[in-house]
Amino acid sequence: GAGVSQSPSNKVTEKGKDVELRCDPISGHTALYWYRQSLGQGLEFLIYFQGNSAPDKSGLPSDRFSAERTGGSVSTLTIQRTQQEDSAVYLCASSLAQPAGRAEQYFGPGTRLTVT
């Protein structure tokens, strides 16, 4: 596809379950970012990948959150033992190069996660 895609678009899960969110970046984009957007809040940085490595994981809120990227392309954000406060829209973005501020970031449509 031409843009960043994310799946699923919506996910409802029970508290305590694990979830996996997927991001397909634009082909050729080496940098990939995960953000979380809670209701009424600004985007919160979670993790950044350059290729398959994650030089900056500083935004992950707890050890229940992890992410990986394979083949320099698809990335998966995993949340273990979900809690109600994990409910949010999870956005993925990709760009051609770092640093982030100098390269245009293209965002996916997001995955809306609801933990009941």
Place this chain on the structure above:
Amino acid sequence: KNQVEQSPQSLIILEGKNCTLQCNYTVSPFSNLRWYKQDTGRGPVSLTIMTFSENTKSNGRYTATLDADTKQSSLHITASQLSDSASYICVVTFLTGANNLFFGTGTRLTVIP
């Protein structure tokens, strides 16, 4: 603490009217400032980007201004259309660091007929 604050939080205007959204920041040293438009249920889309040396940047009916001395930016929308209804997010880039973007909480604009 580096912060980006936007005002107003929400705004309702009549179709065809103009409006101005504000962004104040404390991020320093500053690299650039972007305005994004985020439609409901979609990811943000970049409207403009300005470096510290630029005072204004236009994209169709959207014009962004920047005063790096006072650390203020505005986004002016001319002759608003119903499709302008969205959240507008100000993003300021810190000069260094692997991830150095600071996001405002956005202004929710509603254009009514």
